[in-house]
Amino acid sequence: KTEASSTCRRVFVTTNLLIRGAMLFSVGVFLALVLNLLQVQRNVTLFPPDVISSIFSSAWWVPPCCGTASAMIGLLYPCIDSCLGEPHKFKREWSSVMRCVAVFVGINHASAKVDFANNVQLSLTLAALSIGLWWTFDRSRSGFSLGVTIALLATLATQLLVYNGVFQYTSPDFLYIRSWLPCIFFAGVITMGNIGRQLALYEYKFIQEKSHQD
């Protein structure tokens, strides 16, 4: 009986993991597409632009990369939480997650559309916003450190990509990239981690109930 139940649990955990990964992936792809659109400079083209081409205004590999990254992050967060043995309890509800996503999109929006005096101001503002995002929706040290780490890694990767000429920024101000990129990465990591934790809550609850039942 215990074998059966443990097998059942394993199957459940695996499927849950897959489902979560898929959901996170799709969320990441979607956000990448949308936010990329935000970054595209607005040239008012009065012709109805070709929808498909404008959606895929970036290279084809960008959305899958973002999706994969977000899936990894979203799975990593609850994993680290469980490793540390402290399930994240702060504001675990979907409305808060939605708020977080909205703020993340808003940060992107601000970075794309608001005219700042100089890049330093822009970067500082975005950094403050990102920290505020973390403080409002996460407040866990593990989340913060993970976010910083991943943001730094992603920044490095972007630097390398740009250095190798895969793509480029119009007006780089931080070596090869824009200086606000780490902030955006950080905010994105926090957001995806938030979503991932919320999704993982179901599995957590299930396991809890299961153990109770046993």
Place this chain on the structure above:
Amino acid sequence: MSFDTISPGDAFKLGVLGSVEKRSLDAPRRPVLGRAVLPNGRELTPPARMTLRKQLREKISAAFYRHGLLCASYPVPIILFTSASILTCCYPLLRLPLPGTGPVEFTTGVRDYSVPSHEPQGDLGERPDWYRGPPVAYIQQVLVKAAVSPWDSSLVPVDVFRSPLGRVFSLLEEIRNHVHSDSSGIRSLESLCLQVTDLFPGLRRMQSVLPEHGCLLVSPGNYWQNQRELFDSDADLLKTIQKHEPKGLHTSATLRDLLFGVPGKYTGVSHYNRKRVVTYTITVVLSSYDARFLGSLRARLKQLHPSANCSLREDHMVHVHFKEEIGIAELIPLVTTYIILFAYIYFSTRKIDMVKSKWGLALAAVVTVLSSLLMSVGLCTLFGLTPTLNGGEIFPYLVVVIGLENVLVLTKSVVSTPVDLEVKLRIAQGLSNESWSIMKNMATELCIILIGYFTLVPAIQEFCLFAVVGLVSDFFLQMFFFTTVLSIDIRRMELADLNRRLPAEAGLPPPKPGPLRPREVPPPPRPSPHTITLQTPAFRNLRLPKRLRVVYFLARTRLAQRIIMVGTVIWIGILVYTDPAGIRTYLAAQVSEQSPLGDPGGAGLPPHLGVAPVFRGGDPTSTLSIHPAPDPTPLPENQSQGHHGPARAGLLPQAPPAVPQITWGAEDEEGWRRLSFRHWPSLFSYYNITLAKRYISILPVIPVTVHLSPQEAIETRHPQDTRHPPPPIPKVSADLQTDLTLYKVAALGLAAGVLLVLLLFCLYRVLCPRNYGQNGVSHGRRRRGDLPCDDYGYSPPVSEISPLLLRGHSMDIECLASDGMLLASCCLAGQIRVWDAQTGDCLTVIPKPGLRRSSSSSGCWEQRDGWDGVGGATEPECLCSEAHGSYVGIDGLSEEEEGYPLRRRTAPIRPTLFNDQPDLTPLIDTNFTSQPPSHLLSTPPRAGFDFGGLVERAYMEHEPPSPSAYTSPSSASSSPPTGAQLQRRPSLGDIAAALPPERAPSSGPQADWESSVWAMELRGNLIAAGRSSGKLELWDAVEGSLRCSNEDGVSGITALAFLNNRIVAARLNGSLDFFTVEINKPLCLLQYRGAPLRGSVPPSPCYSSEDVISCQLTRSVQCAHHKPITVLRAPPGGSSPAARTTPSGFIVWRTRVVSSPCRVTLEGSQPYTSTRQWFWRVEGRTAPSACGMSSQGAVSAMFTVTAATSPHWSAPPPASSARDWTTSSVSGTAAQGSNSTPYSRKRAAAPVWA
């Protein structure tokens, strides 16, 4: 603190604590406070150590309390006041342009026109702020109306437009070659016009039509590259024109509109033009404005082609400002943010619970946020800050920043206040509970926004300003509007509860019992028998396969349908909004056509339905006489010069349509208005010039009237024109044909929609369980939280968890035992009742053994049971509250209103003053139903009741009290209720003499009957009862007779357990006694009664009434525990003689469901002390905790409470497992039912395995 000495204030405090914990569970923003709270919601803090923070906190709390009282007391005036202030604050919004991409106009005079300067000037009043600097271009339109007149019957339809169109080339020539020379030099069009270069890449197909590398001058002649030869050699003009039209349904400005300058159906270029007037424009786009050149051009054209009755005003030029265009690239992020916003609002309002109208409150919450935003914009406008940000873009972020949290927290806090309080007090308490956190959050947000303000980025500053004002107004609205709405809602809920209960109490036939009875909204326990489903949905759901769970998730949320619906709505909205040929422009055109302002003297009617057709059928001469009349400035030379006058006059006797009439109306003044508002932007966009955020100036149109003679028309005819077949369907115009395509598209769309619906339906059938929404009326649309549901929110359709009220006990329940089929309960009065756990019927009543004498009148009990059976299911509460009112003077109505009259009755009874006094609470019989009215009437002459004996009994435990003084044998025999009263109120009187002789049938000795039952166990139809005197009794559960008793022990029996044919009794001194039950008719043991509900329990032996049962102490384990044993458990198998005990030193946690309004009772018992902490809290009316999920939360909440009260607090026990939960819920429910108070005594709840 003993349970018994709990005071109303304490009870209240606990309620408040409960609400605090509630908040802390869901949104742990605030530390849980184990601090004392005054009954009015203020915290009780020692003044000496009161810090500033606490002072502030207390003040805020008090202020919120008062405010809550105010709001709940005067709801209507406050709502009116709030609405008025909202409207006042929104009033400045009327001056703001509506958001959208539509262009904005500003009209100036032509005469004193000068290019506006770049610098904003202060005193310009109405001048809009975009009217700065030179425009992108000046648009000069030459509006040509041409007709072949008189119309000859020899002419073919093509003649209607061929020669008029041909005139465009000469006009173009004229315009191009016009040169104005004066003192300042020679100016030609080339020097003034807007020079364009290449077309936008990607528009190669238009290269042949649109001008490149030269003046931007468009006219219908562009179709033929402005070459007369090409035009003349064109065999089919219409085909040429149609060639460039996009296929399909076009929504934006078409090339035809661009070149003709008037909407397609006004051009008259078609075979079916019955008016035979062709209208087109030559559009000249100028880069700089030269009044003299334009004036001379105007004069020249007018001179060449004078317009007779033209009264177009020429003194106004219109500047049109174009907003930013929203392309798909911008639209997608926008839509995304809105989707996120809606998801946020959805997930937020979903949490509103336990209110009367969830939708209403959700709406109120959304209204609060929206109107606070509107107020903020209005206020900002009032103080001179005009929004420059795109309102639609920042709106979702503003909503997210302001948030719905406060509203939800308020709701939660208010609904978690004790339900028996007045509405006013509940609101006030709820507000006051959350006051600190609300203020703190608001201060935090203001700080954050302030920081944002100092980024000194204009856009962010503006955003922050709006957010600040929005936050403040949102706070205002929450405090006034939402709180009031909430109070109204709660009042409605209580009224609804009352109404729902009233018909049930009116003695109507109880609803048909059945497992699939339609679910009612659970909060008030409905006193009708129905089943208890032991399995909560959570456990059932756990066994569901995953795919089913996914499907259930989809089915429950209807994700697919909702997404598709939302998508469709958004799509339609976008279509309607952005379609230039759509509703907006159509409506605008309608309005402008029909508005009396732009329609002086009826001349504004469009030419195709205007004056001409009206007069056509009338007297031809009247046409002449009337028609020139509206002409205010008939130029005599025009009439003489033009050849149309005589021509027209000469042809008057002809058929009316023979004279194509060229009329000029007000609508021609600004003919461009009939074009799509995308017209100019698209024209300029072809040359990669954007008009977004810029403006163009449209100069007054130059009217040109051209009349052509039939000879001219025939001359310009193409050889193939005459061969053109006559119009096949003369009645159907080309416009109608285009309309037809529209209809076709509409029909197609409709079909697609139907298909979509069918597809969705199929999906629905596939995805959803077949009986979805059928089992249980409102299952599909049940409110979340009404029912326990699993994490996925799905609860299986058939599970019914309804409380089963078991009424009958007059005092607090002491013991409870159940084997699944039967349920035995014992109250403090010593009365044991046996219930059918399935139906809730009271099977047996075993009175207190000391009063066995009344078994002679056993009919009393039967009578009473019958009374219970008929009306007892519904009546007693009502009756008792009335009786209560008559006795004590408590308002009966309020008693009924509160939904839980039971608690109210008990809370005030327990004073906190006399801790050292014995607790008399159990002696108070609040069930007055048994008091016969006749008895009441007989007593008034005497000075009320004599409670002397009652109190005496409490003081002297060992002295048997005396029965009631009022019970005479005659009354006992005459009226059965009196008999019941006799038995149930043994201590009221002092007639001791009447009793002893009649106590004969009682087998127990004299001393045992005042000893209370401490433990009870049920097995089969045997009830084992352990008394405080140490006596073990075995009762027949069905017949209610005492089968045997054993008095080997002296110490009180605290716990009992059945082990096969043995009974284990745990005594107060920690010893364990094993009794052997012997039945001397062993055959009967072969009969087994099945226990269908608990398969693990071995079948219970059934004892027949003839059996003689004996019970002997076989073994005794002394000092099995050092402390009194409170919990005794026999292993379920029953074969092993081992008994598990729990020393009471270990704190045993018990959770129980009292009723469907789930109150979780937690108890911690201390060793060697009879004091037990009783905590109850109202979890809320509905029980999301019933699935056991939040029972753990309740336990964890208990930690804080108990840690404050119990000094040596051992390790927290593991959370009660869900299985125990289910078992305890049964007995807990029963305990509530049979008890008159929600407090249940020590062993009332089924023990929980720790």
